[in-house]
Amino acid sequence: MDFYSEFSKNYDKIFPLNSKKLELIDNTFKVLKEKRENIKLLDVGCGTGSYALALAERGYKVQAVDLDAEMISLAESKKVKAKADVEFYRLGMLNLKKKFKSASFDGIYIIGNVLVHLRKKEIKEFLVLAAELLKENGKIFIQLVNYQRILELNLDGLPTIYSKDDSVRFERNYDYNKKENIIYFKTKLIDHFDDKILSENEIELYPLCKSELEADLKAAGFIVENIYGSPGGDQYRELSSIPLIITANKK
Template identity: 40%
Template structure:
């Protein structure tokens, strides 16, 4: 089974809207600013920005996710703007002039090489306004590799009797992580896996600088805790121009 097929029906239970995440994404934006939510899933953050008059557009490779996002927007009386597209083709489906691009949920590392990630970052900076920035959130792969971590915390959703197990197997020769998941809902289990590129913080910063970003900040949470070796996520804000 394809990885996101087991998530789509329960996505908003497994990855619910987080106020701290939204506040981080929202900070510094004004009504009529153009924003692109890459790998938007079911569009919760895109819709929330739209409610505040921010011209947010959600992009996702999974057509089923986009259909859910469009339905959610309609139910909330919001004019949604959602596109089915590969993240590497975002310049083909958006005209640019963006104040912010954000890609969260460990989505960037679904690209399987440094060259693909470099291509994404280069495209992103070209789509941004002069005062624009790129927000990235991934898992802290420095820690994953150093400590040989083989799983992430299991997600429990007791109100619907759901558990979501997440296991990592690192292939040193291929330099890829096999991310296998097991979703159990009311006693029935489905499994899927996907390969991820274990992008280290130093590699990401280098690619951002090489692309031309002039100011880069690293955080260990959406509450702006400092990024350390023990942080679970790595969150990066890369500004096109110095503040």
């Protein structure tokens, strides 16, 4: 995870909190407040903790996990300045039972394309685990890249992201191995002023598409509730939506 440790220093520049995504997550879970008090959420792959802290400030009780120590360290430092408390843990997404008991949460969210860092079998395992950690009628919120669009249009990457202060840029390229059904995700974090590469990485991602994710959710004991094609809640369109966002209820 050396890349992510290095990348964490610029993480909030590249991926600042998206207010529309925050609202969509909040709207997904706040309906639970009509039935229960002290709604408990689990943030899986929390990064530097921006969404966990923002949701805690809105009255949720949030616990959050990430595998990278530097990300967790930054999240802890941000908590000092925040007006809410979040419990952060360094933990992998398949090891959640080491820390949390069954039926511990009202909601789980996993955003930022975190889920597809797992292999096909592991994704199924994670969704079963998520269902076990959720209370009856609990909800899950999943956001990842719309891989149907990537594969159908044979795209070789995603648009470069430029930080708001224009100091760094994040280049993202894909190399799809059809035989293995794996995407090699190649990234570079570049100092935008002198074109110096600060860090680069290649990681395997599983191109999880909508139909397969729906089937996996159903097999894990979920009922799909909503499917969105943007953080603003726009309708999902197979060949034009950049993200795929799915919310589902535990049966």
